[in-house]
Amino acid sequence: MAMIPSAKPGEDKNPLETRRLLLEAAAREIHMHGFQAASLSRILSETGVTKGALYYHFPSKLDLGYAVVDEYFGPTLHHAWIDPLQQPDTDPVQALIEVIRKTGNRMTIAELSLGCPVNNLALEMSPVDAGFRERLEQLLDEWRAAIAAALERGRDFGSVSPAVDVNSVAAFIVASLEGCVGMAKNAQSRKLLVACGKGLIDYLQSLRSRG
Incomplete structure (x- = not known):
């Protein structure tokens, strides 16, 4: 197989911006089609980045997929679901309820049809690739x-x-x-997502201290 050339000097004038564009486009491509069916050609077409520049930043499609998990899906999950719970004076039950409501209200039917990218990748790639699984x-x-x-802080308080x-x-x-999103994705139903979310919120309320 012929070697794919690295980016030429001056071709990648803003490496950080190029990397960001590639990661965002790859994240969308993987979310929409899954990793195995993801097309590097579509990613290059969307970004306008050359093949040489792509392989300069990511030597293989697998490296690109790993980077999407590490540098895009991971930070996105942290921002949406983990950071709101890490304020020391936050009521954890209320924080979880607010995140669930906010996420459910924001999710469009188009987003719902794609499901959770982390769960999608886990189902697709964990059985076949240790790097993704880990x-x-x-x-x-x-x-x-x-x-x-x-919740431990909540118990202490x-x-x-x-x-x-x-x-x-x-x-x-x-x-x-993950189950709520998966069922709603399969049914293409925001109504089911809301109903499942309400059941989870009711469960969270049951965790409160009655003292």
Whole structure:
């Protein structure tokens, strides 16, 4: 197989911007088509980046996929779901409820039809590639750990019942959120998403301390 040339000097005048454009386009492509069906040609067409510049930043399609998880999907999940729980004086139950409501209200039917990109990749790639599996598990573990830590603080402050097993509950919450989106994606139904979200919110309310 012929070697794909690296970017020529001066071809990639703004490397950081080029990398950002490629990651964003690749994230959209992977979210829409999955990793295995993702097309580098479509990514190059969307960004206007040359093939040489692409391979300068990402030596292979697999490297690009890993970077999308590490540098795009990961930070996006942190911003939306983990950062709101890390304020020390935040009521964790209310913070989770607000994030669920905000995310559900913001999600369009087009976004819903694509599902959660992290869960999509986990289902597609974890059985076939250790690199994806390890990255996605680390990301999901960080999400579970953030919820567990927030609930632990809530127990210490007295807003969360002392009977709550924070690690089990955190795993259940993440699984429930992914399940809600997955079912609504399959049904193409915002109504189902809202109903599932309401059930999860009712469950979260049951975690509050009654003292």
